[in-house]
Amino acid sequence: MFRLLQWLPLLLLLPPPGSPEPPGLAPLSAGAPPQAPDLLYADGLRAYAAGAWAPAVALLREALRSRAALGRARLDCGARCAAEPGAALPASPGPDSGPGAARGAWEPLLLRAALRRAECLTQCGARRLGPGGAARLRVGSALQDAFRRREPYNYLQRAYYQLKKLDLAAAAAHTFFVANPTHLQMREDMAKYRRMSGVRPQSFRDLETPPYWAAYDTGLELLGHQEAALALPWLEEALQESLAQVESCRAGCEGPEEQQKAEEEAEGTGSSGGLYEAIAGHWIGVLRCRQRCVGDTATRPGRSFPVPDFLPSQLRRLHEAHAQGNLSQAVENVLSVLLFYPEDEAARKALDQYQAQLGEPRPGLGPREDIQRFVLRSLGEKRQLYYAMEHLGASFKDPDPWTPAAFIPEALREKLREDREKTPWDREPPQPKPLTHWKDVLLLEGVTLTQDARQLNGSERAVLDGLLTPAECGVLLQLAKDAAESGARSGYQGRRSPHTPHERFEGLTVLKAAQLARAGVVGSQGAQLLLEVSERVRSLTQAYFSPDRPLHLSFTHLVCRSAIEGEQAQRMDLSHPVHADNCVLDPDTGECWREPPAYTYRDYSGLLYLNDDFQGGHLFFTEPNALTVTAQVRPRCGRLVAFSSGVENPHGVWAVTRGRRCSLALWHTWAPEHGEQEWTEAKELLQEPEKEEGEGMPSRDPAPEPPSHRLQRVQDKAGKPPRVREEL
Numbered sequence: 001m002f003r004l005l006q007w008l009p010l011l012l013l014l015p016p017p018g019s020p021e022p023p024g025l026a027p028l029s030a031g032a033p034p035q036a037p038d039l040l041y042a043d044g045l046r047a048y049a050a051g052a053w054a055p056a057v058a059l060l061r062e063a064l065r066s067r068a069a070l071g072r073a074r075l076d077c078g079a080r081c082a083a084e085p086g087a088a089l090p091a092s093p094g095p096d097s098g099p100g101a102a103r104g105a106w107e108p109l110l111l112r113a114a115l116r117r118a119e120c121l122t123q124c125g126a127r128r129l130g131p132g133g134a135a136r137l138r139v140g141s142a143l144q145d146a147f148r149r150r151e152p153y154n155y156l157q158r159a160y161y162q163l164k165k166l167d168l169a170a171a172a173a174h175t176f177f178v179a180n181p182t183h184l185q186m187r188e189d190m191a192k193y194r195r196m197s198g199v200r201p202q203s204f205r206d207l208e209t210p211p212y213w214a215a216y217d218t219g220l221e222l223l224g225h226q227e228a229a230l231a232l233p234w235l236e237e238a239l240q241e242s243l244a245q246v247e248s249c250r251a252g253c254e255g256p257e258e259q260q261k262a263e264e265e266a267e268g269t270g271s272s273g274g275l276y277e278a279i280a281g282h283w284i285g286v287l288r289c290r291q292r293c294v295g296d297t298a299t300r301p302g303r304s305f306p307v308p309d310f311l312p313s314q315l316r317r318l319h320e321a322h323a324q325g326n327l328s329q330a331v332e333n334v335l336s337v338l339l340f341y342p343e344d345e346a347a348r349k350a351l352d353q354y355q356a357q358l359g360e361p362r363p364g365l366g367p368r369e370d371i372q373r374f375v376l377r378s379l380g381e382k383r384q385l386y387y388a389m390e391h392l393g394a395s396f397k398d399p400d401p402w403t404p405a406a407f408i409p410e411a412l413r414e415k416l417r418e419d420r421e422k423t424p425w426d427r428e429p430p431q432p433k434p435l436t437h438w439k440d441v442l443l444l445e446g447v448t449l450t451q452d453a454r455q456l457n458g459s460e461r462a463v464l465d466g467l468l469t470p471a472e473c474g475v476l477l478q479l480a481k482d483a484a485e486s487g488a489r490s491g492y493q494g495r496r497s498p499h500t501p502h503e504r505f506e507g508l509t510v511l512k513a514a515q516l517a518r519a520g521v522v523g524s525q526g527a528q529l530l531l532e533v534s535e536r537v538r539s540l541t542q543a544y545f546s547p548d549r550p551l552h553l554s555f556t557h558l559v560c561r562s563a564i565e566g567e568q569a570q571r572m573d574l575s576h577p578v579h580a581d582n583c584v585l586d587p588d589t590g591e592c593w594r595e596p597p598a599y600t601y602r603d604y605s606g607l608l609y610l611n612d613d614f615q616g617g618h619l620f621f622t623e624p625n626a627l628t629v630t631a632q633v634r635p636r637c638g639r640l641v642a643f644s645s646g647v648e649n650p651h652g653v654w655a656v657t658r659g660r661r662c663s664l665a666l667w668h669t670w671a672p673e674h675g676e677q678e679w680t681e682a683k684e685l686l687q688e689p690e691k692e693e694g695e696g697m698p699s700r701d702p703a704p705e706p707p708s709h710r711l712q713r714v715q716d717k718a719g720k721p722p723r724v725r726e727e728l
Contacts, residue, residue, distance in 0.1 A: 614659030
């Protein structure tokens with residue numbers, strides 16, 4: 001069962017619900033080598049989808065720890081192996097050396113040193129991480145993005161809530177919200193946690209943000225209150241921790257993930273070569289990654305841009321604070337600023353002032369050693385990257401505004417100068433709009449949130465009312481009726497439903513509606529409204545679930561299901577069997593395979609109802625077993641049910657036993673290549689001027705997106721009526 005038996009030791013270490021637990025995520029498996037983060041995370045999501053909350057918590061927490069342990073091991077092993085006697089790599093001939101620059105002298109030394117370093121890293125990794133070392137714990141790019149967005153904490157907060165551990169639920173929710181401040185659903189969850197009696201203000205703690213941000217903000221606040229002496233230790237801590245975070249990031253650049261990126265980039269460009277081309281390509285990727293580390297360190301969680309000039313600005317504040325007490329420290333810090341900006345007038349003026357106050361020159365007084373090492377190392381890497389740009393055609397976007405012009409080859413300076421003028425470094429990064437603005441603008445006038453995910457007993461679900469007026473519902477219902485009566489319907493053309501023999505099924509695509517409107521078969525008002533409403537649903541779904549990542553319409557279908565008279569007695573099947581929209585659901589195991597024939601590119605789904613004058617036809621959500629109902633939604637005009645399309649939201653439709661049920665079904669995707677081209681064609685067609693009589697209409701009759709055909713065993717199981725656990 002989801003490979004959970006192998007994680008039984010973790011479950012035994014979990015405290016019982018309601019018992020105290022230390023802040024943060026204390027180790028559950030101290031002393032044991034970490035397991036693969038991707039497997040832990042996948043098993044955690046399976047347990048979550050099955051409602052196994054305690055195993056889900058254990059697995060997700062262990063995935064977070066395993067990834068952190070991997071980062072620490074790489075940092076420690078890299079530092080240890082670099083410090084071993086004889087570990088320094090020999091200097092190779094510089095770019096200006098001649099073609100016969102003693103290749104026989106440096107090549108064996110270089111490769112021998114590389115082999116020794118690899119041996120040291122492999123042995124260290126095996127000691128720290130178990131057999132296979134870091135290679136066994138490789139984290140793919142998709143999982144890296146999930147952890148960067150703190151997605152595990154979104155699942156953890158729900159699981160903790162189910163376990164009645166409200167303190168940790170609030171902490172997990174807060175941790176996710178810090179990195180996703182425009183996520184409206186989490187914003188509402190946070191407000192609910194604050195109203196709960198078992199949640200204290202100190203429960204809202206960030207379990208992920210590096211400590212240097214707290215020190216940085218405290219130091220700035222004290223400086224703002226003219227408390228320089230109190231601010232100094234905080235500012236110094238912020239700088240030291242920032243440099244340590246940069247080192248941690250740089251250690252990650254040497255991992256197998258960067259090698260995989262370099263290989264994928266080489267495949268994508270079609271480049272090929274031998275040993276030295278491969279070495280150069282991987283090394284260039286490592287250098288680019290290292291150069292990005294300061295920007296990554298300077299970017300607050302939830303922000304899109306780094307704090308400009310993060311390290312030099314900290315040094316400026318340090319020298320200004322030290323100037324009120326320790327002039328020697330002030331000189332060290334202002335000289336460090338001048339390493340970045342040798343012509344900085346304010347820094348030069350401050351240096352002259354400090355030296356005048358000190359009087360006699362003091363030997364040994366110079367820039368900070370940690371900053372000297374940082375700058376010299378960074379400049380050495382930039383020199384190599386610019387050489388690769390000029391001679392190997394490599395790409396590199398320098399993130400630093402302080403790079404000396406002399407380091408940039410003359411042939412590249414003009415282009416880079418134009419690119420730099422377009423970068424945001426010379427201005428404050430744009431601040432995100434207030435959340436109230438998002439809600440006011442994107443939730444549309446008159447639209448109300450009726451039920452959120454918690455009220456629907458799941459995740460990534462919502463019910464909103466007021467998207468359509470009764471008049472608009474009437475226009476779309478008339479559009480469906482006119483298209484059906486024309487005999488030129490899109491979709492299943494009024495045949496018996498592919499899901500049940502007891503109903504008829506009719507479907508109309510946006511392009512077919514536009515074509516029928518141009519032919520005068522249906523009213524143009526209905527076809528135009530169909531386009532407008534589909535875009536209205538898309539923008540609202542994006543605002544609620546995915547504010548920072550654009551959603552694209554993937555398929556839009558105006559669907560009507562009609563009960564066949566005389567065939568409803570003792571009916572036991574469903575109008576639409578339980579399924580997930582982007583994976584093949586197997587109720588026996590709770591697995592959902594994201595592979596064809598499922599539409600794997602679907603990310604969010606929506607159902608906009610047009611009427612309620614029928615019997616049956618309610619939407620319901622189930623557990624992954626396709627039997628236990630967790631929530632039901634009653635259709636009504638203008639009601640939208642929106643939800644994520646994966647295994648977390650299996651759903652079906654109760655039988656329509658009388659009348660005709662009509663709704664607008666929409667699917668959305670993050671992948672623009674899967675956007676609905678027919679929507680654009682329909683819009684262009686409706687905007688064209690009327691053709692002269694006799695010109696005719698295009699004969700193209702696009703086939704609608706067919707239903708996903710399940711495995712027969714899965715389909716038979718899913719078609720059985722579920723057990724009702726709770727109805728809202």
